[in-house]
Amino acid sequence: MPGQRKRKHRRLREADRRSLVGRxxxxxxxxxxxxxxxxxxxxxxxxxxxxxxxxxxxRLDQFCGRLQHPTTYRVSVFVPAPA
Known part of the structure; x- marks a missing residue:
């Protein structure tokens, strides 16, 4: 099925990111x-x-724009809290 590898890879990365939720x-x-x-x-x-x-x-984000708001791209990094 076309695109399945991409979807599987995306699901794996999202699962890894969800592990950061409790940190x-x-x-x-x-x-x-x-x-x-x-x-x-x-x-x-x-x-x-x-x-x-x-x-x-x-984290790489792409906020889709419409007529009034242009498309915006954002790069973020997770910074752990000091111990």
């Missing part, structure tokens, strides 16, 4: 932009520089 901490926004190319460049630079150690701690 103390917060999601901190690193980038919020309306430019898709800037969004992609930022993500590639994060991975190239080794800033991402665990992909489950990074």
């Amino acid at each position: 103390p901490g917060r999601w901190e926004t690193l980038l919020s932009t309306e430019d898709h190319q800037e969004f992609r460049t930022f993500i590639h630079r994060m991975y190239a520089e080794g800033l991402v150690t665990d992909p489950n701690l990074v």
Whole structure:
């Protein structure tokens, strides 16, 4: 069935993210932009520089725009609370 691998991968990542629900901490926004190319460049630079150690701690959001509100892209990282 077309697209099943993508859906399965998405479900696995969502399950990993749900494991963060009970952990103390917060999601901190690193980038919020309306430019898709800037969004992609930022993500590639994060991975190239080794800033991402665990992909489950990074959240990539795309807020779909309509006529009045443009599409917005956001990169957030989970910051655990100090012990």
